[in-house]
Amino acid sequence: MKLKIENWITEQNFSKKVEPLFEEAIKSYRATAYSASLLFSYLCFMTILKERLLNSANPPGIPNGMWNTIIQGIRNKESWDKKIFESTQTQKPASVFQISSTLRREVVYWKDRRNDCAHFKHEKIDYHHVESFWSFMETNISKFSVNGGRASLLTKFINYFDETITAQDESIKPLIKEIEHAVEESELTDFFSEIRDKINDLWDSKHFKIYNEVFNNYDSIVTEELVKHLKSDESMLIDFMRNYPEKINRLDLSSPFIRSLWFNKLFRNRNNDFSIFVSLLRNNLIRAEDRDEAILKIVNSVYSQIPKEDSEKLELIRQGYFDKLKNRILPEDGIFKFAISNSYKVQIVYYLKNFDIDENTVKSLSKTFSTDYPPFDLEDKLRKFFRDNADKRNEFVQVTDNIDDFEISENLEFIKDLE
Numbered sequence: 001m002k003l004k005i006e007n008w009i010t011e012q013n014f015s016k017k018v019e020p021l022f023e024e025a026i027k028s029y030r031a032t033a034y035s036a037s038l039l040f041s042y043l044c045f046m047t048i049l050k051e052r053l054l055n056s057a058n059p060p061g062i063p064n065g066m067w068n069t070i071i072q073g074i075r076n077k078e079s080w081d082k083k084i085f086e087s088t089q090t091q092k093p094a095s096v097f098q099i100s101s102t103l104r105r106e107v108v109y110w111k112d113r114r115n116d117c118a119h120f121k122h123e124k125i126d127y128h129h130v131e132s133f134w135s136f137m138e139t140n141i142s143k144f145s146v147n148g149g150r151a152s153l154l155t156k157f158i159n160y161f162d163e164t165i166t167a168q169d170e171s172i173k174p175l176i177k178e179i180e181h182a183v184e185e186s187e188l189t190d191f192f193s194e195i196r197d198k199i200n201d202l203w204d205s206k207h208f209k210i211y212n213e214v215f216n217n218y219d220s221i222v223t224e225e226l227v228k229h230l231k232s233d234e235s236m237l238i239d240f241m242r243n244y245p246e247k248i249n250r251l252d253l254s255s256p257f258i259r260s261l262w263f264n265k266l267f268r269n270r271n272n273d274f275s276i277f278v279s280l281l282r283n284n285l286i287r288a289e290d291r292d293e294a295i296l297k298i299v300n301s302v303y304s305q306i307p308k309e310d311s312e313k314l315e316l317i318r319q320g321y322f323d324k325l326k327n328r329i330l331p332e333d334g335i336f337k338f339a340i341s342n343s344y345k346v347q348i349v350y351y352l353k354n355f356d357i358d359e360n361t362v363k364s365l366s367k368t369f370s371t372d373y374p375p376f377d378l379e380d381k382l383r384k385f386f387r388d389n390a391d392k393r394n395e396f397v398q399v400t401d402n403i404d405d406f407e408i409s410e411n412l413e414f415i416k417d418l419e
Contacts, residue, residue: 003029005134011174012141018047025130035117035125041133042114046081049144050074053087053096056146061094070096085111088144097144106136142182153182154194161199161206176213180222188225189232196236208243215247227252238265238276245275249283258285262294272305278312281319291319299324303343306350313354326351332360334367335375341368342377349385357395359403369411379411387418 009022025040053074058067073083087096088107110133117125145152156175159165183191196207214226230237230251238261241248253261258280266273277298280286286294299321307313316322329348335341341348352361368375386393397416400408 005138008134008138011177013174014048015051017051018044021047029127029130032127034127034130037130038113038125038133039117041130041137042110042117043081045110045133045137045141046084048141049084049088049097050080052144052146053084059094059096059098059146062096063093066093096146099140099143103140103143106140110136139181142178145182150183150187150191153178154191154198157195157199157210161201172210172213173217176210176217179214180218180220185221185225188222189229192226192229205239205243208240211240212244212247215244215250223250241276241279242271242273245279248276248279248285253285255287259287259290262286263297266298267301267305270304272308274305274307274312274316275309278307278315282315295319295321296324299328302347304346306346322351322355326355326361330361330364332364334364334370336368336371338371338373338375341375345375345378345381348378349381352385352392352396353389357392357399359399362396362399362403362408363406366406366409366412369409374409374411379414382412383414383418386415393418 003026005022006026009019014022021040021044025037025044028034028037028040054071058064062070070083070087074080074087076083085107088099089104090096113125113129113133142153153175156178160170160172160175179188179191192211195210199210200207211226211230215223227250230240237251241251262277262280266277277294280294281291307316325347329335329344329351335344348365369379386396393415400406400416
């Protein structure tokens with residue numbers, strides 16, 4: 001059975017120099033050679049920090065001369081690990097690694113345990129020492145960045161969306177998992193704001209992809225802070241719901257906001273918000289006593305938008321949405337204003353396509369086309385629909401022929417003549 005540390009290692013993309021050291025550490029652990037395992041594990045830790053230092057420019061506040069001395073020291077085969085340890089403790093004139101004082105003390109502790117292994121000092125090194133050190137690395141390795149954990153992780157996200165740096169099939173999950181370790185709780189809201197400001201694209205909501213993955217991987221203070229961030233900007237919150245309506249139940253929306261949402265915020269500026277509305281219904285977020293009012297409100301607010309997914313259509317059928325819609329777009333007495341009936345053309349065709357054509361439907365359309373100014377835009381839409389859907393045309397004709405004492409509007413005779 002794989003150890004927890006092995007699963008973690010596979011997600012980290014460590015270098016070819018680091019992976020063999022981990023392999024030796026795990027092999028020693030399985031053989032109960034715990035001192036050797038801790039030595040190799042500590043060497044892994046130092047090697048990771050070495051690579052980060054060598055691949056970084058001098059951090060703010062560190063003079064060039066001092067930085068060059070640090071780099072020369074870690075390139076020295078005899079003293080490199082000592083120099084890296086000193087770098088973790090450096091705070092003047094500035095920090096090399098922007099970590100907390102508590103974390104600096106933990107590094108000192110593990111350096112001492114490493115010395116115990118090498119010189120047979122202190123207490124016996126047992127399995128729990130190795131497992132504790134592995135836990136220390138899993139929790140904190142992302143914080144050991146020359147430019148600071150939060151800044152470094154933001155750069156990683158920026159690079160992830162840069163196709164010249166990162167392959168499109170590479171998983172974002174490892175970066176998402178770094179958030180809880182690389183970003184302090186007090187900085188999470190600011191971090192999510194930085195993601196929006198630095199990564200957002202006018203044509204691609206990349207920051208929302210990160211937010212969605214946060215919800216997929218966390219149920220903790222991280223998601224609580226993300227919800228606060230989303231709620232700080234109402235338009236951003238609604239846009240996120242449009243992109244990921246399945247996450248609505250995670251947003252802790254208040255009853256007043258939910259009412260304002262379906263009452264006057266959805267379907268504005270030609271947005272197709274059926275995904276949001278259906279998610280509200282499906283998750284029972286609209287009060288039971290408000291549900292009929294909400295459905296009627298949307299029916300009366302929507303003109304050209306139709307459900308995008310079959311799952312949306314099925315939920316709307318269950319909620320009785322289309323019964324109310326039919327009364328509006330195919331009323332018993334027809335629609336006498338051609339501009340209004342033209343504006344319903346998309347919904348009328350959608351209804352004809354997805355529901356049985358009955359006597360009431362035929363009579364309503366006939367009366368609508370019996371006016372002095374028939375809706376020609378709707379006619380064009382119907383011509384195409386019935387031409388492309390022979391079964392529906394036959395259904396319409398059959399219903400028409402079976403209505404006693406009924407003569408269809410001559411403006412709809414074209415339906416029978418279509419081939």
